[in-house]
Amino acid sequence: MxxxxxxxxxxxxxxxxxxxxxxxxxxxxxxxxxxxxxxxxxxxxxxxxxxxxxxxxxxxxxxxxxxxxxxxxxxxxxHLADYRAALDKLSALGLVYPAFESRAEIARLVAARQGDGPWPRDPDGAPLYPGDAKSLSASERDRLIASGAPYALRLDMAAACRRADGLAWNELGEGPGGACGVVPARPEAWGDVILARKETPTSYHLSVVVDDALQGVSEIVRGQDLFHATSVHRLLQVLLGLPEPAYRHHRLxxxxxxxxxxxxxxxxxxxxxxxxxxxxxxxxxxxxxx
Structure with a gap:
């Protein structure tokens, strides 16, 4: 070691x-x-x-x-090829789907669905994905992609969480509220996060876990603003078979x-x-x- x-x-x-x-x-x-x-x-x-x-x-x-x-x-x-390979692996597991709504369309969907109460939001305060692209047929997805429509590739969070029970991480620093030690991960709080876009084969969540693994990073020291994102990172590490680093979140x-x-x-x-x-x-x- x-x-x-x-x-x-x-x-x-x-x-x-x-x-x-x-x-x-x-x-x-x-x-x-x-x-x-x-x-x-x-x-x-x-x-x-x-x-x-x-x-x-x-x-x-x-x-x-x-x-x-x-x-x-x-x-x-x-190193975009490294992220594309990871995305392909998740796609092969049936965990990735294209969503075609623009940001404005997503905002309208959220507004329309708040009649029964506030729409759920992720730990950063952004509304969870409200669309139904996951239910599109393969032929309809192919048609939209072939038409040149912009899209985001999202993680099917419910299906991903079924493959990774009991997620947690070792917190050596301190999260919000003083959380430390073994911290349960709750990636479902983020909904169907974006893993890539049509024009960019990766996102922050995907690239950071791939990079940390490829570079052998064993202790991640970063700000408390990324504490909750660690839940998504632990999920992706398990799905991709990547090693688990320790985390040390610090005050801002x-x-x-x-x-x-x-x-x-x-x-x-x-x-x-x-x-x-x-x-x-x-x-x-x-x-x-x-």
Missing amino acids: GPPVFRFAPSPNGHLHLGHAYSALLNFQRARETGGRLLLRIEDIDATRCRPEFEAAIYEDLAWLGIEWETPVRRQSE ICDGEGRKLSKSSGSTGLRALRAAGTTPAGIRQQVGLG
């Missing part, structure tokens, strides 16, 4: 902020404490928002913080009004703070690691 493997996996769709710095520094610290390895992964599957200048800025900001990582860096856009760095930071938060962007004279030691103090 080799040394533990950690990873920091930002998306190059904006500049890093204090929250990213905290997560990257925690991963770097854990790797040093355990004699482990730290990997950097660039999650750039969103071709419309990810840009080379943001990727270059990630390397610059992390190096300025004193963080060291192994090379070569894995860039998701260069919030703004003065208690909101999670975003990449549009200029006042907490690392580049703006550096330009204003903040040092790497000052960043550590701001995030509580000084």
Whole structure:
């Protein structure tokens, strides 16, 4: 058994902020404490928002913080075949189906079905998929795909959960409400999640579990905003026969009004703070690691 493997996996769709710095520094610290390895992964599957200048800025900001990582860096856009293979495996199990509703059509369906009460929502607050694409015949699906209609490939959550009883994960950090230790996974709370789209052969949920397995990541250190998503990740790991890592979710760095930071938060962007004279030691103090 080799040394533990950690990873920091930002998306190059904006500049890093204090929250990213905290997560990257925690991963770097854990790797040093355990004699482990730290990997950097660039999650750039969103071709419309990810840009080379943001990727270059990630390397610059992390190096300025004193963080060291192994090379070569894995860039998701260069490994789409890996995600397509995983999707094909799930499809062969009969767990994937195309859904053709647009976002606007889904919003209308949700609104129409709220007459009997609030429509259920996932842990992130988005409404569960309300459509009936799962009941379309194979010939109708083929006809719609051949017509060029856009579609999303969704996981049949009910069928997937029947194949994976007793899901849980080992939480080394702390989730909402102080959850730690063995945490029961509840992927059904997410409904029929999207695994890929017509134009992109993967999604965050699918690519992250494939990458972590292929890279041998053994301990995943990330923010509490992804705590509930771990339920979906554990389900996909079981369905795909992938190893189970440990998870360590950490507190989020919030703004003065208690909101999670975003990449549009200029006042907490690392580049703006550096330009204003903040040092790497000052960043550590701001995030509580000084």
